[in-house]
Structures are given as structure tokens and as C-alpha cells.
Amino acid sequence: MSTRLPDIRVGDILEVAEGYYCFGLGRLILEVIELGRRERHTDGLWLHLRGVELQHPDGVRLRQRRVIVRLDAVTVRPGPLSRRAAHPAGRRADQQQPADRRQPAPFDGTTSPxxxxxxxxxxxxxxxxxxxxxxxxxxxxxxxxxxxxxxxxxxxxxxxxxxxxxxxxxxxxxxxxxxxxxxxxxxxxx
Known part of the structure; x- marks a missing residue:
């Protein structure tokens, strides 16, 4: 059974756990500004890219980074500069993210304490x-x-x-x- 790889575009925001990007500590949140080449490794397909690291949880822009990420471990959501439809209804059914990979709703004062x-x-x-x-x-x-x-x-x-x-x-x-x-x-x- 093959895993569908995400469609990543300039302007998207990626979230990837520490073990699935090179190199850094902790979870990485990155707004994509340039896509690079793909490389096949023994553990899957990886993508070179450049982006602006965003601080969790407030989204403050920290610095530009060049990283390589494992594609099947990336969560993708449209960023403010993305050309992709920001509302999930604007996506085709085959582009919907599974429920367990969606981003949590922003804090509105009534969610998790x-x-x-x-x-x-x-x-x-x-x-x-x-x-x-x-x-x-x-x-x-x-x-x-x-x-x-x-x-x-x-x-x-x-x-x-x-x-x-x-x-x-x-x-x-x-x-x-x-x-x-x-x-x-x-x-x-x-």
C-alpha cells in the first residue's frame, strides 16, 4: 500500500517532527519560500527546501533555514501567502488531510487550558x-x-x-x- 505524498507549494506552512528533518532540535514549523530537489533514501523520499522558521505556538518569524524533510512525515497547511485554497472545502477530496494530521484550531480562550x-x-x-x-x-x-x-x-x-x-x-x-x-x-x- 503506497502513502500519498503531500503536495507542497511555496507559501505553505510545514510542520515536521524532529526525527524527520535535517538538522535541528524539536518540532520544526516552516513557511516555504523555495522548493528544491527530491532525493530517495532508504527510509523514503526527502525534499530540499528553504523557508522561514516560525516559532511555536505564536507564529513569530525567527530565521530563514535550508532543510531537507521526509515527505511522508510532513503536515502541510496553507500559509497566508499560499496560492492554495485556505479553506478545506476548496481542496479536492484526494488532497484532504486525514483527521489525525490536521492542525489544531487556534486558541480562542475556550479550548484546552x-x-x-x-x-x-x-x-x-x-x-x-x-x-x-x-x-x-x-x-x-x-x-x-x-x-x-x-x-x-x-x-x-x-x-x-x-x-x-x-x-x-x-x-x-x-x-x-x-x-x-x-x-x-x-x-x-x-
Whole structure:
């Protein structure tokens, strides 16, 4: 039985788990800006592409990246610049994504409470509890998620600190470091 490979176009947003792209840590969310060649490897068909990495969960654009992704492990959705129909009804039946591969609905304040503790910009307060972000609930989630890779956690928090520095110019570097990087404690490796 063959697996139908996704139709990827410039402007689409791809989501791929850590083990199915080269190279990086964690899940990758990428807005495609250039498609490259396909390569067959022992584990499947891979695609070279260039795109803009998007930060999860808020979609902030981080940087351009060149990656290679395994096609049968990619989730594709239309991006704001995609020429594909943004509404699923605009797709042909053979282009519909299976229910387990669809993107979750954006947070609207009534869905899963675990999504509620997101940063509200530009003041960097928590959308769920109103405290300074990252709030204690989000800190606990980060510590749980990155419990075996403290260096990845600090890297992730460093990206948030850089964004917050632009939004909160009155905060000193020491205050930013304390708020975003000091609370995990321990050594970066563990």
C-alpha cells in the first residue's frame, strides 16, 4: 500500500517532527519560500527546501533555514501567502488531510487550558493568568517538556528574551536574563 505524498507549494506552512528533518532540535514549523530537489533514501523520499522558521505556538518569524524533510512525515497547511485554497472545502477530496494530521484550531480562550499560558505581546504578560510571562504555569510546562535537554530550553528561552527585548526596551539586560534565563537553574546539560 503506497502513502500519498503531500503536495507542497511555496507559501505553505510545514510542520515536521524532529526525527524527520535535517538538522535541528524539536518540532520544526516552516513557511516555504523555495522548493528544491527530491532525493530517495532508504527510509523514503526527502525534499530540499528553504523557508522561514516560525516559532511555536505564536507564529513569530525567527530565521530563514535550508532543510531537507521526509515527505511522508510532513503536515502541510496553507500559509497566508499560499496560492492554495485556505479553506478545506476548496481542496479536492484526494488532497484532504486525514483527521489525525490536521492542525489544531487556534486558541480562542475556550479550548484546552494548557494552551492558555501564552505570551501576550507587546507587554509580555500571560494570556491565561495575567502574570509576567513566562508565568509559573508556563515555566512548569517548559521544565517538564525540556527535562532532559536544558540547553535546548535555554536556547528556546533565549529566542523569547530577544523578542521581549525589542518589545520592552525599558527592561535592563539583567532583568531580561532574570525573567527569561535564570529561573530554570542548574547546568545547561541537565
Amino acid at each position: 494548557r494552551r492558555a499560558h501564552l505570551p501576550r505581546r507587546p507587554d509580555w504578560t500571560c494570556a491565561g493568568c495575567g502574570e509576567e510571562w513566562p508565568c509559573p504555569a508556563q515555566q512548569a510546562r517548559f521544565l517538564s517538556r525540556y527535562q532532559h535537554n536544558r540547553l535546548a530550553l535555554l536556547s528556546h528561552l533565549g529566542r523569547y528574551a530577544a523578542l521581549a527585548a525589542a518589545d520592552l526596551p525599558d527592561l535592563s539586560p539583567e532583568e531580561l536574563r532574570t525573567r527569561f534565563l535564570d529561573w530554570p537553574g542548574g547546568s545547561p546539560t541537565g
